[in-house]
Amino acid sequence: MPPDALPDQPKQQLPREAYVSDSWYEAEQKTLFSKCWSFAGVTMDFTEPGDFRTIQAGAYALIVIRDANGDLRAFHNQCRHRGTELLEGCGNAGKTIVCPYHNWVYNLDGALRGVPAQRECFPDLDKKATALFGASVGVFRNLVFVHPEPDQSFDAWLGDLAQIPWPHDLASSELQENPDDVVYEINCNWKVFFENAIDGYHLAYLHKDTLGGPTHDKNLWEVFGHNMVWWSTEREGVKHRIPQFVESSAKGSGLKTVRNAETPGYGGVYMLFPTTILTPNPWGFSISTMEPVDANTTLLRVRNWSPKGWFTYTHRAADIPGYDPESGRIKSSHWTQHPLETGDFQTEDVWVCEKMQRALQSPRYQVGPLAKGAGGEAAIDFFQQTVLEFMPK
Structure with a gap:
């Protein structure tokens, strides 16, 4: 966007309620922070496979993690079984992501790997269709950002900032x-x-x-x-x-x-x-x-x-x-x-x-x-x- 994007005659655009209203704050969580790129860390936070950080992006709890191939991945921080939060804070998850509730196991690429007592309890489960919900991840100058929706264009968000x-x-x-x-x-x-x-x-x-x-x-x-x-x-x-x-x-x-x-x-x-x-x-x-x-x-x-x-x-x-x-x-x-x-x-x-x-x-x-x-x-x-x-x- 050109430098003349700043208004010649600036004025207050937001009402007072935007700064003090609980309902406005709740709307921001749902429609603003849940639809933007959020800072998730720096590349040095994810040096080894399994290194992860959890991020709250508006209404969404997200995970950014380094997978076994060295790629950064982003997922929603919830098990596909009952929706339990998978990881807390930051650290290294090891070779897999394990749900603490019922031990469902996911690979670092989000694929569902193992389900306890699957034959008896979930005979019709399609593992390929039960991977973790994906999110988008982007890197700019060693800075890592995450978006709650999959397949979002990080380059489009950066625009000419990269230059x-x-x-x-x-x-x-x-x-x-x-x-x-x-x-x-x-x-x-x-x-x-x-x-x-x-x-x-x-x-x-x-x-x-x-x-x-x-x-x-x-x-x-x-x-x-x-x-x-x-x-x-x-x-x-x-x-x-x-x-x-x-x-x-x-x-x-x-x-x-x-x-x-x-x-x-x-x-x-x-x-x-x-x-x-x-x-x-x-x-x-x-x-x-x-x-x-x-x-x-x-x-x-x-x-x-x-x-x-x-x-x-x-x-x-x-x-x-x-x-x-x-x-x-x-x-x-x-x-x-x-x-x-x-x-x-x-x-x-x-x-x-x-x-x-x-x-x-x-x-x-x-x-x-x-x-x-x-x-x-x-x-x-x-x-x-x-x-x-x-x-x-």
């Missing part, structure tokens, strides 16, 4: 994943957090003491299907709408950079609809996924990669403002100082998103004019239109 320069090979020996998965429990609707992430107008104001900008006129958003990519023209080398960040961006920071950090494609934010945020930079890479809990609560799960042997303050969960040792999550209820005094821009974002959600509770809530331009709030309008595409009329 954008990419800074990191996550499987490279130069990088290692940080040991902590950071999980924020945020008291806001998932769309409030998404809209904050694509709001280029606030960076120079809310984050004036942390990020310090850039100002709206130095922000760029471009549309790729339902997805968007952001970068700042304050950096050197930006040409032809492609983010090119040179080594000078890291000078004086004191941070260790990844080798070849001066090559094209560094920096920026990749917003993959509906809930995945990719943030590459010269000092590492993060994948953030939003998990809606209910209309007013969102979990933000963050995985980080850094140069080998080096971890940052923001990558150790226990050192982040608001860390709750009992739950292992970051919560505003555990802040010990005002968010604007923490020097942490993510804490500032959580703070303002929760303020927005409290404001939305008022029936008098109303949105005024939105900031024009690709670096203003036009991306919010586009995002809301995309949400409405999936919602019941």
Whole structure:
């Protein structure tokens, strides 16, 4: 989709109920998240046959697993006998997938392999017609995505996004994943957090003491299907709408950079609809996924990669403002100082998103004019239109 896909005169497209209504949330589970591609992990999570991860995609519980031939497969996480959940969390299933209820056994390609007492109990069972229900799986830059429906085109969803320069090979020996998965429990609707992430107008104001900008006129958003990519023209080398960040961006920071950090494609934010945020930079890479809990609560799960042997303050969960040792999550209820005094821009974002959600509770809530331009709030309008595409009329 061309860059002029962002509206010239942006406006609020979603009603207040979209952010606070339980019925709207339930509709999203059925008609939005159940019909989109969801982040399932990285290829390094599936190194051996039998390696699996379970994912909740809207109303559907799914499995992504490496089969005996080394291919990634995706299935619905339910036995074809009584519908029992087959696998939990992540790990290695071994050579087969075994239902814990009645020991029905499936090959890693989903085919039904064995049924206890089949001759006596299921004499007419057609095993070939009783394979696991299939789903779709796709890989982009070592990132694994899954869709609840079979035979979905992953390339069509990516569109021209695959042509954008990419800074990191996550499987490279130069990088290692940080040991902590950071999980924020945020008291806001998932769309409030998404809209904050694509709001280029606030960076120079809310984050004036942390990020310090850039100002709206130095922000760029471009549309790729339902997805968007952001970068700042304050950096050197930006040409032809492609983010090119040179080594000078890291000078004086004191941070260790990844080798070849001066090559094209560094920096920026990749917003993959509906809930995945990719943030590459010269000092590492993060994948953030939003998990809606209910209309007013969102979990933000963050995985980080850094140069080998080096971890940052923001990558150790226990050192982040608001860390709750009992739950292992970051919560505003555990802040010990005002968010604007923490020097942490993510804490500032959580703070303002929760303020927005409290404001939305008022029936008098109303949105005024939105900031024009690709670096203003036009991306919010586009995002809301995309949400409405999936919602019941």
